[in-house]
Every structure is written in structure tokens, then in C-alpha cells.
Amino acid sequence: xxxxxxxxxxxxxxxxxxxxxxxxxxxxxxxxxxxxxxxxxxxxxxxxxxxxxxxxxxxxxxxxxxxxxxxxxxxxxxxxxxxxxxxxxxxxxxxxxxxxxxxxxxxxxxxxxxxxxxxxxxxxxxxxxxxxxxxxxxxxxxxxxxxxxxxxxxxxxxxxxxxxxxxxxxxxxxxxxxxxxxxxxxxxxxxxxxxxxxxxxxxxxxxxxxxxxxxxxxxxxxxxxxxxxxxxxxxxxxxxxxxxxxxxxxxxxxxxxxxxxxxxxxxxxxxxxxxxxxxxxxxxxxxxxxxxxxxxxxxxxxxxxxxxxxxxxxxxxxx
Amino acid sequence: xxxxxxxxxxxxxxxxxxxxxxxxxxxxxxxxxxxxxxxxxxxxxxxxxxxxxxxxxxxxxxxxxxxxxxxxxxxxxxxxxxxxxxxxxxxxxxxxxxxxxxxxxxxxxxxxxxxxxxxxxxxxxxxxxxxxxxxxxxxxxxxxxxxxxxxxxxxxxxxxxxxxxxxxxxxxxxxxxxxxxxxxxxxxxxxxxxxxxxxxxxxxxxxxxxxxxxxxxxxxxxxxxxxxxxxxxxxxxxxxxxxxxxxxxxxxx
Numbered sequence: 272x273x274x275x276x277x278x279x280x281x282x283x284x285x286x287x288x289x290x291x292x293x294x295x296x297x298x299x300x301x302x303x304x305x306x307x308x309x310x311x312x313x314x315x316x317x318x319x320x321x322x323x324x325x326x327x328x329x330x331x332x333x334x335x336x337x338x339x340x341x342x343x344x345x346x347x348x349x350x351x352x353x354x355x356x357x358x359x360x361x362x363x364x365x366x367x368x369x370x371x372x373x374x375x376x377x378x379x380x381x382x383x384x385x386x387x388x389x390x391x392x393x394x395x396x397x398x399x400x401x402x403x404x405x406x407x408x409x410x411x412x413x414x415x416x417x418x419x420x421x422x423x424x425x426x427x428x429x430x431x432x433x434x435x436x437x438x439x440x441x442x443x444x445x446x447x448x449x450x451x452x453x454x455x456x457x458x459x460x461x462x463x464x465x466x467x468x469x470x471x472x473x474x475x476x477x478x479x480x481x482x483x484x485x486x487x488x489x490x491x492x493x494x495x496x497x498x499x500x501x502x503x504x505x506x507x508x509x510x511x512x513x514x515x516x517x518x519x520x521x522x523x524x525x526x527x528x529x530x531x532x533x534x535x536x537x538x539x540x541x542x543x544x545x546x547x548x549x550x551x552x553x554x555x556x557x558x559x560x561x562x563x564x565x566x567x568x569x570x571x572x573x574x575x576x577x578x579x580x581x582x583x584x585x586x587x588x589x590x
Numbered sequence: 591x592x593x594x595x596x597x598x599x600x601x602x603x604x605x606x607x608x609x610x611x612x613x614x615x616x617x618x619x620x621x622x623x624x625x626x627x628x629x630x631x632x633x634x635x636x637x638x639x640x641x642x643x644x645x646x647x648x649x650x651x652x653x654x655x656x657x658x659x660x661x662x663x664x665x666x667x668x669x670x671x672x673x674x675x676x677x678x679x680x681x682x683x684x685x686x687x688x689x690x691x692x693x694x695x696x697x698x699x700x701x702x703x704x705x706x707x708x709x710x711x712x713x714x715x716x717x718x719x720x721x722x723x724x725x726x727x728x729x730x731x732x733x734x735x736x737x738x739x740x741x742x743x744x745x746x747x748x749x750x751x752x753x754x755x756x757x758x759x760x761x762x763x764x765x766x767x768x769x770x771x772x773x774x775x776x777x778x779x780x781x782x783x784x785x786x787x788x789x790x791x792x793x794x795x796x797x798x799x800x801x802x803x804x805x806x807x808x809x810x811x812x813x814x815x816x817x818x819x820x821x822x823x824x825x826x827x828x829x830x831x832x833x834x835x836x837x838x839x840x841x842x843x
Contacts, residue, residue: 342677344677471688474677476676484661528680
């Protein structure tokens with residue numbers, strides 16, 4: 272058995288075990304007979320499990336794409352103003368057309384996320400590269416400004432409650448009929464994987480990538496669309512999940528490097544598994560109450576972020 | 591043959607290149623020298639089709655680099671930028687492998703594997719092949735980048751200050767390697783290299799192009815350009831020429 276096959280068998284088993292656990296855990300017992308087992312799984316448990324896996328996979332991939340695009344691995348979709356921009360779009364559509372179908376809300380969120388992320392990329396081109404900490408800080412401030420605009424808008428229009436829901440990602444509200452948009456992430460994941468080599472080339476910087484024959488502008492736009500659409504999908508259906516796009520790509524990169532053709536599936540599986548694990552933990556830690564998955568992941572993610580900062584492989588020495 | 595005609599380039603309102611006209615021979619090493627800000631890097635970027643000039647034309651073996659598809663251009667000319675800041679954790683062999691991207695676009699074949707193996711050996715990278723780039727020293731990373739550009743297997747290889755970060759032995763070895771692969775022959779490449787070390791140009795270059803303030807001051811054989819009066823005009827400092835084993839070395843005074 273090759274090392275690669277062993278790795279995938281192990282990962283597949285772990286993901287299947289997590290998914291199995293997620294299907295079994297919940298307020299109602301699967302086998303008490305009060306509710307039909309099949310009905311419970313189809314309406315609540317399977318959607319919730321699938322939503323956690325899809326959201327985790329999507330955000331992890333979006334993290335890789337944005338990191339390669341700006342050549343900075345301390346950046347993730349939550350540090351680029353993307354979620355705040357998506358929320359602004361959602362607020363806008365809620366104000367203008369409160370009864371709009373989810374697809375239209377989704378479209379508005381994606382469009383504003385695109386504009387917001389493009390704004391961040393424009394900023395990133397003007398930030399000197401010497402200190403990698405600078406860009407995430409700029410992203411934090413940029414997101415803060417967009418977020419404040421959103422809060423002001425929500426405050427003046429009595430929509431602050433919505434903002435609270437979008438800001439804190441959790442899966443307790445996921446039932447059949449309310450999460451299916453997330454399957455769009457599966458399609459976007461395939462698109463990103465098809466462009467794996469091109470996205471790796473983005474990570475070499477514009478001059479080197481173009482010298483190797485990459486259509487840089489086109490690839491950057493493709494990445495931008497993927498990041499904005501994935502983030503918007505997650506915000507609309509389950510709310511923001513910070514740190515996922517930072518943790519999964521960085522752990523895989525430390526372990527296996529940055530050849531995305533080989534490693535993107537690992538990043539996707541890692542993000543999916545970690546978000547599902549966070550959701551399961553949130554369900555069992557304080558039964559019968561639930562802790563939002565974003566909160567559980569935030570504790571874990573912040574720890575990993577600190578580790579990344581202090582245990583950096585370091586700017587390679589000169590010599 | 592690279593033909594540059596009346597090439598002008600401006601960054602915003604700041605003119606960088608003025609009506610540059612230049613012919614580059616299709617074999618050997620051409621060294622591009624000149625003070626900081628002379629426009630050497632910009633000229634390389636324009637030739638490689640990466641910076642679109644405001645006026646003028648570039649032809650690489652008759653090819654207009656701005657009119658052909660990106661990958662076609664990348665099979666004709668390779669540019670290695672100055673001090674590339676690469677944050678990627680690609681392994682050395684993977685990076686060099688990406689030099690083949692314009693040839694295979696994602697589906698490498700046996701020929702690609704052969705060229706990559708040859709490039710790794712040529713630049714003494716076999717022992718480092720599995721190392722991630724961010725664990726290398728500046729000089730090792732520089733050699734990996736040159737190997738990538740080499741693996742691109744283009745008739746034209748443009749290198750912007752490749753000796754940065756290299757110690758004397760590796761600098762010498764790189765110039766010797768460039769010298770070998772630029773000799774006339776079926777696989778001979780043309781190498782255009784920006785050098786700050788004038789003596790590296792004196793020792794290894796067949797031709798020298800001296801630039802100042804966005805203009806070409808002199809373009810000829812190394813011995814004709816590396817003369818005290820030309821160097822003094824270009825660099826605004828005094829030089830003495832010291833003959834050494836049939837070459838002319840340069841000392842600043």
C-alpha cells in the first residue's frame with residue numbers, strides 16, 4: 272500500500288467516523304421511536320452534517336486561494352473584509368426586498384463580497400511585503416470599517432438581530448430546505464481544483480507567474496470570484512466561521528508544502544473535518560445547550576494562529 | 591535576434607526608458623550594466639513582454655511578445671526577476687518543475703521530467719530537491735529560481751541580477767554555467783543578464799550594454815564597452831582598467 276493511499280484511507284475513515292457521530296448526536300435520540308429515524312436523518316441530521324462539511328471545505332479552499340493571491344499565508348477570507356462586505360449586501364437586499372428568495376439574497380451577498388474583496392486586493396498591492404504581519408492587520412482594519420458601516424446601517428434600520436446571526440456561524444438552524452445553496456461550494460471546489468496549478472503559480476508573484484505564461488489577471492479574477500462566492504454562501508446559510516481559512520491551509524502547508532495539485536484535497540478534507548468536529552463538540556460540551564461552532568473553532572483557531580506566529584519556519588536565513 | 595526599436599516606457603508621469611534602440615545577438619552572454627535607476631530591469635520586462643511600453647516595438651526572433659498568447663511567449667523568452675520574494679512552500683523540484691508549465695500546462699511528460707532532472711543537476715540542487723523553498727538560504731533559493739528559468743528551455747534567458755545573495759563560489763559557478771549553455775550549438779541559449787559586478791561582466795560577458803538614465807550609452811563587445819571613459823560617463827566615478835589574462839578588469843578609484 273502506498274503512503275498516499277494510506278493517508279487517504281486514514282483521512283476517509285476519520286471523516287466518515289465524524290460524520291457518523293454527527294448523524295447520531297442531537298436533542299432527540301435517533302432510535303427512541305418518538306420520531307422516525309429516517310425522517311430525523313433526512314430532515315435534520317444529514318443537512319447539518321453536510322452543511323458543516325461543505326462550509327469547512329469551502330472556507331479552507333478560499334483560504335488557500337486568497338493566501339496564494341496576495342502571497343501571504345497569514346491572510347484568510349475573514350481578514351479581507353469579505354464577510355463584512357457580504358453582510359452589507361445582505362442588509363441591502365433585506366432592506367430593499369425583504370421577501371427576496373434566498374437565491375437573490377445569495378446573489379447580492381456574492382456581488383458585494385466580490386467588490387469588498389477586490390477592494391482588499393487593491394489595498395494589498397500597495398502594502399510593502401517585507402513584514403508579513405502588515406497585510407492581515409490592514410485586512411482587519413478594512414473589515415472593521417466595512418463592519419462598522421454594516422452595524423450603522425443595521426442599527427438605523429432595526430436589523431441588528433440579523434447581523435448577530437450572520438456574524439456567528441452555527442449549524443443548529445440547518446434543516447432540509449434551508450442549506451441546499453451550500454452545495455454550490457462543491458461546484459466551486461471542483462473549479463478551484465481544476466485551476467490548482469494556476470493558483471500555485473499565483474503564489475510565485477505576478478512577474479514570475481506571467482513569465483511562465485500564466486494569464487495572471489484572469490487567474491486572479493477566477494480566485495476572487497471563488498473566494499467571494501464561497502464566503503457569501505457560508506454567511507447566508509450558516510454565518511461567519513473565522514479561522515477556518517487560516518488553520519486548514521497552514522497546517523497542510525507546514526506538513527506537505529504548497530504544491531496545490533497534490534495538497535488541495537487535503538486542505539479541503541482538513542477544513543471539512545475540523546468544522547464538523549467543532550460543531551459536534553459544540554453540541555455535546557454543554558448539553559442540552561449548544562455552543563456555536565464558530566465559537567468552538569475560534570478557541571482552537573486562535574491557538575493555532577499563535578503557534579503559526581511563534582513557531583514560524585522563519586524567514587530563511589541569508590548565506 | 592532581439593530587436594528593440596524606439597522603445598519608451600514611463601511609470602505614471604516618470605519616464606524610465608527613452609527611445610531605446612538595441613539589437614541583441616542570439617548567442618552568448620550579453621551583460622546589461624548601469625547605475626541604479628538606469629532602466630535595466632524595465633528594459634528586461636519590456637523585452638519579456640511583461641511591461642507594455644508606451645511607444646516602440648520589441649521583436650524576439652521576429653515574434654512580438656505582446657501579440658502572442660502568454661504560453662507561446664513563455665516558450666520563447668524567460669525572465670527571472672530581481673530578488674523574487676517567494677513565500678511559497680513549494681519544494682525545489684516542484685518549483686523547477688513549474689519551469690515546464692508553458693510546455694505542458696498541467697500534464698508533464700517524460701521529456702519534462704528529464705529537463706527538470708537535468709536542471710537540478712546543472713545547478714547543484716539534487717541534494718536540495720525535496721526541501722521547501724522557505725527553508726533555503728537566500729543563495730540556494732536564488733539558484734532554484736535560476737534552475738526554474740533554465741528548465742523553461744527558452745532560446746532567450748533574461749536574468750535580473752542573478753548574482754544577488756550568491757557567495758563568490760556560487761556566483762562564479764553560475765556565470766560559468768551560463769557561459770557553457772550560451773555557446774553556439776543546437777541547444778545554445780542567448781543569455782541577457784543584469785550585473786552590478788562589472789568584473790563579472792568583464793570575465794564572462796561576450797557583449798556589454800551600458801545604460802544610463804533610460805538610454806543605451808554603448809552596446810558592443812565587452813572589451814570595447816569596458817573602457818575607462820565609457821564607464822566614467824555611465825557611473826559618474828573614476829575607473830582604472832587592469833589587464834588580466836587577456837581580459838580587462840576594472841578597479842574603481
